[in-house]
Amino acid sequence: MTGPKRYSNQAYRRLRAVKRFGLYAGVAIVLAYMLFPYYWAIISSTKSRASLYSFSLLPSLDFSNYISLFNNPIFMGAIVNSAIVAFSSSLISLIISLLAAYALGRLHFPVSRIILICVLMISVFPQVVVLSGMFEVIGWLDFYNRPAALIFSYLLLILPFTTWVLTSFIRDLPTELEEAALIDGCSRIRILTHVLLPLMGPAIASTGLLAFILAWNEFLFALTFILTDENRTVPVAIGLLTGSSRYEYPFGQIMAASVTVTLPLLILVLIFQRKIVAGLTAGAVKG
Structure with missing residues (x-):
């Protein structure tokens, strides 16, 4: 009886971990979807005219x-x-x-x-x-x-x-x-x-x-x-x-x-x- 019970507890903990991971992953996806346009506007505003046509997720710190x-x-x-x-x-x-x-x-x-x-x-x-x-x-x-x-x-x-x-x-x-x-x-x-x-x-x-x-x-x-x-x-x-x-x-x-x-x-x-x-x-x- 201890074996199946222990297995069920482990399965329950794994299920909770999967649900927690799915929740955090969903929140991260929603935050990325909401915040990425504003982040892209920030890094695009700090790029020079020539660097705008090259894809990069890092700002170039050009405040012209x-x-x-x-x-x-x-x-x-x-x-x-x-x-x-x-x-x-x-x-x-x-x-x-x-x-x-x-x-x-x-x-x-x-x-x-x-x-x-x-x-x-x-x-x-x-x-x-x-x-x-x-x-x-x-x-x-x-x-x-x-x-x-x-x-x-x-x-x-x-x-x-x-x-x-x-x-x-x-x-x-x-x-x-x-x-x-x-x-x-x-x-x-x-x-x-x-x-x-x-x-x-x-x-x-x-x-x-x-x-x-x-x-x-x-x-x-x-x-x-x-x-x-x-x-x-x-x-x-x-x-x-x-x-x-x-x-x-x-x-x-x-x-x-x-x-x-x-x-x-x-x-x-x-x-x-x-x-x-x-x-x-x-x-x-x-x-």
Whole structure:
């Protein structure tokens, strides 16, 4: 009896080792698949023009692409424009969506669910569908070829997402806090700003960062509504990078620009990573 039992224990340990190896191998494959494009962009951005055509997984430490990129006033101005547009549109969308989320999540009225479904349906429509209509509205408001055109148009993309997420978070907050504040004579705005808002730090951080990334990476509206180089944003500026001649494709500079514009997003994610995880998992477990 000891022989088969010992054999079964050994087989069980081998099976666990195989499963553990398969798990680690799967995680390694997924990480390689996700991180290799960014690593390839980094090593390509540090290669000279001649070494770009030779395959190598090691960087050549040639920073001429970054030097020429940082000496480009159009690209540096595009970074500033993208930061202003993304921050402004994210801040405005958070303010509006907080008010809308409180109304949809706490004030019970007959059409609240219909409004929330309509808000979600707006985010389903692709940008091309609303492009012509937005073009007419931007021209009527005289925002064309101005940063205000992007801030106004990005609200159409960001507001449905932020409103939906913040509404779900507000619904999970305990109603006893609000009832106690109403008994003490607090108004609805004071309850939102002084009672609920301090509890919504993780949700606001995660939602605001995702809205910032969405506005930072947007391309179609920025290409359509902005025509001058001094008002362009980063995605359009990268797409319009040219070489020394019309037949040269500046692959190294494009990779350097991609790495440069991704670094601020990585820094923000690392700073707010705990709040992002707390905000995304809030309400996932009840009880």
